[in-house]
Amino acid sequence: MRPFEDVVAEHGPTVLRVCRAVIGPVDAEDAWSETFLSALRAYPDLPADANVEAWLVTIAHRRALDVGRANARRPAPVDAVPERPAVRGDPADGHPELWAALEALPTKQRQAVAYHHIAGLPFAEIAGLLGNSPDAARRACADGLKKLRSLYREESLP
Template sequence: MTTDNDFLAERFETYRGHLRAVAYRMLGSAAEAEDAVQEAWVRLSRSGAGQVTNLGGWLTTVVGRVCLDMLRSRRTRGEEPLDSRLPAPSEEPDPAQRALLADSVGLALLVVLDTLSPAERLAFVLHDMFGVPFEEIAGILGRTPASARQLASRARRRVRGAEAPEADLARQRRVVDAFLAAARDGDFEGLLAVLDPDVEARTESGVNSGAARVAAGAVSFAHLARVARPALIDGVTGLAVFADGRVAQVLAFTFVADRITEIDIVTDPSRLAELAVEEV
């Protein structure tokens, strides 16, 4: 006779592969990923959540919380994941680890993900890799959706910056120089030439979308453009405003095909302190 717990276990098993993939990208360790998935099952079996309509989303959220706690604990203890390296030819990984290493997440990306803060990693992995809405990510992190979006954007820049060759930096610099010159001159058409039609400009207080609106905003702040300088922001070319020898404001860009697709305008001192800013 099938019990309610058996039925719940069957439903859980249909999501196990997905949950393992989420946990592995979060933790970079097959063993820890299995632990996180098992903890999700324990919480599900104790929760009475058998009638949850979107069980997959519920479980993804639970695994995200478990992994976030594990990452924070790991960072506090200064530990490395036990199986964060690729097994040597003489070593034989278990089937689960072999499958994980063979999927779309390369080891180079996992190395980059390890440089992110736990909150950045969760926002990037859940949103960019699994399409979880920022509203749900915000609930896991205890932050606003706008803050979750900013965390994912910052993580995205670091990932892209770590993978960008020098040639890409040179291309980025040309785009940034053109943006800066147009902003200083109030050249609306010049700004449109380097902005993606669907560009988003984000501040701590809101989002401005569309090339025309973003260009108009840049023109209105021409006085700031006159004192801004090109800089590497977490390894990606952007702009920085300095005051009394300190970074007072940053414009961090995301580029696609020589167009600016995202602009993060950062003025909050605590957020600025988290960025690696190098004038170039």
């Protein structure tokens, strides 16, 4: 079995992109860390022929939802109420408009797009993650891409 450090180095960027797509760039690093902590505990028992990337994306999906739920329950004190809502985007990636458009998608569409186009998972595996059929996962992905294209074009135009 490969050293776990090699698994993190190889699949870490994909897991981070999936976490960002599922819960946004602000909480993605927490979900990424939780994913690899959980994976480290289970890695010794992983079958040798397992699809490691799909396994990690499944864990990332669950951990991202957990982190999102935990953060949603936690109050966020502020000194003053902002005049306008803050824009959630990761300035480090250079595409805050794309992340904002992705966040605007309905949950299942956003997740289907992320799992298929970022993590490269087939629709049969996405269906298992989303709790629907492969056809429904394919439809959610297609609808999500269509809406993402229209949102991103609208927001990125001057």
